[in-house]
Amino acid sequence: MNPELIFAADADSFGSGRRSLALQCRAGQLVRLRAGIYIDVEVWRQLRAWEKERVRIQAASQQVPGQRVLVQQSAAVIWGLPVIDSPPEVLLLASPSSHGRRRGGLHWTERKLLEPLDVVEGMSLTSRAQTALDMAVYLAFEHSVPAMDSVLRPHLVHGRPATNKDELEKLARNLPDMAKQTRARRVIDFADPRSESPGESYSRAVLHRHGFPVPELQYEFLTSMGRFRTDFYWKDQRVVGEFDGAVKYGANGSVLPPSWDTLMQEKRREDAIRATGVAFVRWSWRDIRMPAQHPESLVHRLIQAGLSPTRRQR
Structure with missing residues (x-):
């Protein structure tokens, strides 16, 4: 269920007025999302x-006003596709007269x-498949892979079936030029x-870029x-890798420490898996984003565990 938005235009209509909303915002009772749009601070x-x-x-x-078609990362957020590092602007489909225009945190592209376009809530x-393809064309490789992985699975919330690779490749052939088609196919x-x-x-995408074996x-x-x-799992090197995504969040978005029971389990x-004779490397978002030369980076830790790149970094 979407939270209720409070519009200054409605406040004018019902008599409370814009000034009242501005005062409530300054008092910490409302959060200003955009000029003229607020949300209750407790809901936020x-x-x-x-x-x-x-x-x-x-x-x-x-x-x-007028045309407002969400594209790329903005469309992905509404679809529930993974977005790495959301852009500060909301991305909208440009009409011929608004190509490349930026205004008030909006970017028409x-x-x-x-x-065909879709409607969600x-x-x-743009369609779920096109959204992933546009991300593949215009974003860095590792930023586009999570969304593409996701469209290959069914969308349970919106009841959309998985898109298979043949369908995606067929759509990619209609991209405007060969360079974009090549990026999408990769x-x-x-x-x-x-x-x-x-x-x-x-x-997986970062490891691929650094040349590690599949x-x-x-x-x-x-x-x-x-x-x-x-x-x-790298079978030849007997190395196990685990992304630690079991992070819990509080109501205000703060990170909560895992419970003692969770840690022990x-x-x-992990001890049971190690006892089979494998090396075990666990990492978090922080580790992935560290420079490869850093002693705590994912790349450095995998090399220490016995895994070496098999080709040159891309």
């Missing part, structure tokens, strides 16, 4: 970071429509629906404590 505090981004885009979509946007070829989280997808995904170990799946699981 209950939202997680990605939910706040969704509300920010929703506010812009409702305020813009030209895109060739590959499929009253917002017009991401499509690499995409894998077995990556179960944005962190796993992003990790891991087996969701490999199952039979241990003394039972069967456990792992995110990454995970330690027992």
